[in-house]
Amino acid sequence: xxxxxxxxxEKFGVPFEIHDVSLKDPVAGxxxxxxxxxxxxxxxxxxxxxxxxxxxxxxxxxxxVGIVEHTGTGVTGVxxxxxxVVAGTxxxxxxxxxxxxxxxxxxxxxxxxxxxxxxxxxGTEVRAxxxxxxxxxxILANQNQIWKLESDLPASQLSLLGCGITTGxxxxxxxxxxxxxxxxxxxxxxxLGQWMIQSARVAGAGTIxxxxxxxxxxxxxxxxxxxxxxxxxxxxxxxxxxxxxGGRGVDVALEAAGPEQAVQQAVMMSRRAGTVVLTGVQQFxxxxxxxxxxxxxxxxxxxxxxxxxSVLGRDIPRCVELxxxxxxxxxxxxxxxxxxxxxxxxxxxxxELRDLSGVFTSFR
Ligand SMILES: [Zn+2]
Ligand SMILES: [Zn+2]
Numbered sequence: 001x002x003x004x005x006x007x008x009x010e011k012f013g014v015p016f017e018i019h020d021v022s023l024k025d026p027v028a029g030x031x032x033x034x035x036x037x038x039x040x041x042x043x044x045x046x047x048x049x050x051x052x053x054x055x056x057x058x059x060x061x062x063x064x065v066g067i068v069e070h071t072g073t074g075v076t077g078v079x080x081x082x083x084x085v086v087a088g089t090x091x092x093x094x095x096x097x098x099x100x101x102x103x104x105x106x107x108x109x110x111x112x113x114x115x116x117x118x119x120x121x122x123g124t125e126v127r128a129x130x131x132x133x134x135x136x137x138x139i140l141a142n143q144n145q146i147w148k149l150e151s152d153l154p155a156s157q158l159s160l161l162g163c164g165i166t167t168g169x170x171x172x173x174x175x176x177x178x179x180x181x182x183x184x185x186x187x188x189x190x191x192l193g194q195w196m197i198q199s200a201r202v203a204g205a206g207t208i209x210x211x212x213x214x215x216x217x218x219x220x221x222x223x224x225x226x227x228x229x230x231x232x233x234x235x236x237x238x239x240x241x242x243x244x245x246g247g248r249g250v251d252v253a254l255e256a257a258g259p260e261q262a263v264q265q266a267v268m269m270s271r272r273a274g275t276v277v278l279t280g281v282q283q284f285x286x287x288x289x290x291x292x293x294x295x296x297x298x299x300x301x302x303x304x305x306x307x308x309x310s311v312l313g314r315d316i317p318r319c320v321e322l323x324x325x326x327x328x329x330x331x332x333x334x335x336x337x338x339x340x341x342x343x344x345x346x347x348x349x350x351x352e353l354r355d356l357s358g359v360f361t362s363f364r
Contacts, residue, residue: 001025002032005363006059006118006136007343008126012050016060016135016343021118021126023140026072031143033086037155038064038134039359040338041163042190045351046258047129051283055127058114061360062088062130063162064139065155068146075143083149085316087162088130089307090145104170104306108144132162135343137363147312151320156337156359157330158320160191162312164357165319165328167279168195168256170308172203174315175277176252180204183250185241186226187266188257189217191333191356192279194224196254201225202327205252209244211237211265214353220332232265241269249274258282264290273299279306337361 001022008019026032044060046052054060068082078084092098095107109131116125117133117140127133132141149158172178184200186193189212200208201224209228210221218229230240242249248271255266258280267290270276294300308315322328335355338346339362349355 001119002138004118004137005340006126006133007340008057009048009054009060010057012048012056016347018341018343019120021120023118023136023138026070026140028072028074029143030072031068031075031078031141031146032070033064033066033084033139033141033146034069035064035066035134035137035139035360035363037159037359037361039159039163039357040343040346040350040355041357042350044129045347046282048347053284054129055114057120057124058127058129059118059133059136060129061134061136062132063159064132064134065149065159065161066139069138077143078146078148085147085149085158085161086132086134086139086141087145087147087166087312088132089310089312090131090142091312092144101311102309103311104309108142135340135360137340147316149316149320151324153320153323153330156334156361157323159359160330160333160357161316161319164191164195164333165330166310166312166315167305167308168192169199169319169322170310170315171196171254171277171279171305172199174309175303175305176254176275178203178205178252181206182252183207183209183245184252184254185209185211185250185266185269186221187211187253187255187262188280189214189221189229190256190353193256194220194333194356195328196256197221197224197226198328202322207244207250209241209250211241217356224329224332237265238268245271248272251275252277255280260286260288263288267294267300267302270300274301276300276302277305278302333357334359339364
């Protein structure tokens with residue numbers, strides 16, 4: 001077993017502690033990756049606040065970039081020394097959903113408990129969030145969520161591939177299938193919303209409207225491709241969007257915020273027979289109520305979205321190419337770099353909306 005440093009969620013709402021733990025040895029099909037960069041995801045702020053059904057003690061962090069250190073038996077596709085993405089969504093290749101080409105719903109992610117990957121000095125076993133556990137010097141993960149990278153871009157930027165980039169890209173290209181000239185609204189301009197804005201631009205959307213309460217996030221969206229950035233506090237956001245789209249509403253509304261109200265707004269700011277893509281969940285137990293007329297007679301297509309319905313073996317190389325050709329810009333999304341020992345600073349900067357993606361790049 002490998003002795004590693006990791007940031008462990010011991011109790012909800014209590015600051016993280018850095019622990020030395022023993023990472024288990026890889027069994028067949030598993031890989032140990034030395035972490036070089038891992039973003040603090042806004043999802044983990046919700047997990048920390050007990051809104052995500054996490055089971056402490058758990059190492060949070062569901063995506064990373066790193067170098068393959070060691071492989072268990074039967075591992076194919078990656079070898080020691082490879083630069084890889086460890087993605088938050090597995091593709092087991094064997095479950096019903098993988099068989100029908102919907103690995104975003106893979107049973108390994110959505111039907112199984114998060115794995116026990118490490119042991120604390122007192123003998124307590126520790127889980128890995130998203131089957132990754134990225135806030136640690138090393139990661140133990142199954143090969144079915146590890147993808148070899150062919151890129152020299154900075155690790156801090158590539159580390160966003162396993163979460164925000166593929167989710168935003170997939171929401172636009174796989175789920176909404178935005179067509180050139182279409183009007184698009186993005187509700188919520190956190191890291192995910194900013195990737196949706198960039199993807200909508202690359203897809204050739206015409207009017208691209210971003211909505212967020214935070215002025216800096218609206219300003220960045222305008223730099224990254226939004227044609228309009230609206231403050232929901234300036235008046236009914238649905239009416240503001242309709243005013244920009246001939247009174248009809250947008251062709252495509254993408255929700256990337258989480259609260260029930262954001263879901264309602266996304267639906268109501270789409271036009272009749274338009275497309276609505278829902279990605280956010282603030283609290284797993286939350287419910288949303290919507291006007292029945294908008295759901296049925298008005299013919300909207302409302303589609304749920306996990307990891308952008310990505311097939312990562314196909315979509316990671318596409319996203320890397322878009323990053324390398326600078327059509328996707330990651331530098332403005334990486335708003336800070338942290339050492340693992342600064343995990344609590346990173347968490348508050350995420351939760352208080354000061355960071356888009358704060359990325360751990362040092363793990364000692
Ligand atoms: Zn994430
Ligand atoms: Zn599967």
